[in-house]
Amino acid sequence: MDCKLCQERLSDYIDNQISEEEKQQIENHIRQCSYCAKELENLKFALESLKELPEIDLPQNFSKELSKKIKNEKKPINSRFLNYKWLSLGASAAVILLMIVFTNLNGISVEDNNLACDTSGQQQQMTMENSDIENQSIRDDNIPEKPEFDKNENTFEIMGGDIEQNVMKAEVQHLTYKNFNADLNVTKTSQALDFLERLNQRFQIKNFNVQVNEEEVIVIFDIPVDVLHDLLEVLTNEYKLENIDNTSESGRQKEKLEEELEFTHIELHIKNKS
């Protein structure tokens, strides 16, 4: 057995997902190869650190919030009944609308007959579409509230759309702020995205991403170099964030071109209120 194959099989070996024969081969190889032996040791060490992670307690209000959400939800069996009822209502509404459309078009003169036919076809389609939308919204009513996050999906699509195509020169700026602003809450992804969206209204933000962990929110994006100063002003004066540290990492410059503007790659760390 060679080193490459051995290392490829270590994961299965640890979980004993291999044949007795292969197990012998791996153990023989490891006895002779100190490098692979070390690799196995490293892997075991790393997985041990993973297993050591503690189980996190549920947030205090978890069960309460959840049972509230569930109560707001209609009982599964009833909501099914409701859906059918509304669907059939919507369908009969569509039929009535169609009848009206046809009745109206029948009044059009003979010369316009072809046109009338075409139009009625279109109308029919439109009416059907409308009724679909109606039914859709009725169905949505049964879902009490969409998670906040969903609202941001579109913005994300629009703003982050051309990530792959534009290769830009971007000096990496690490900006670290402490959040002492009682009015600014950024402790989860949806809030971080709202924050980013507000920044986007001022600056030309590209290629963004957010990562939220227990101690901080990391917001990553590119902005044109010439507005960097304005961004810093806004963070300090409008958002009342306290600047702790700024470092630039010119070594991590990305290759440019295709874009006339020079962009700075910002990695904004906002430490949570403690």
Place this chain on the structure above:
Amino acid sequence: MNSDESLIIDKIKKGDIGSFNILVERYQKQVFNIAYRFVGNSEDASDLAQEAFLKAYKSIKTFRKDSSFKTWMYHITSNVCKDELRKKKKALVVSLDAPISGNDGQEFERQFKSSVLSPEEKYEVQEKQKFVQKIINSLPEDYRMVLILRELQDLSYQEISDILNCSIGTVKSRLNRGRKQFKEKMIAHMEQKNKNQRQIK
């Protein structure tokens, strides 16, 4: 499918919310923990876990008991977590050497209340756990989920393949690659840390 849960599910299908709460009680902690390790913070994890239960409740009538409720529930959880991530679109380069704030130790305080570690040792353990979490978050989502299910939830290959709706071969290869990436980042971090300590001395 054990008969106790089968009965509970029949009751929920007949409209008994109370019975659903029994299942929530039984699985909320694991569901929350899967989400927590996947996203790395408790507010998002709480939202995701609640969304997963709500989805389960809404679609319970389509649950055919082909699998256990647990498998079905984890399947929904995994999908909810990944959907959230898909919205983030671009893979994130997590800054692994980000300075770490020392003022948020409450969560950890609770964990160590009854342990016999010295303050320095506790600090070490906390820092390591934070770091391990950051590495998890830096992995591609497929590898991340399979690692969470295997290493933290201790599930079998068969269970994981049912939850993720993929073959056991796929579970093996994702686990292999996920473990490798995790190991490499972990070892690189430990080496960097040792180097820094030597420099301080």
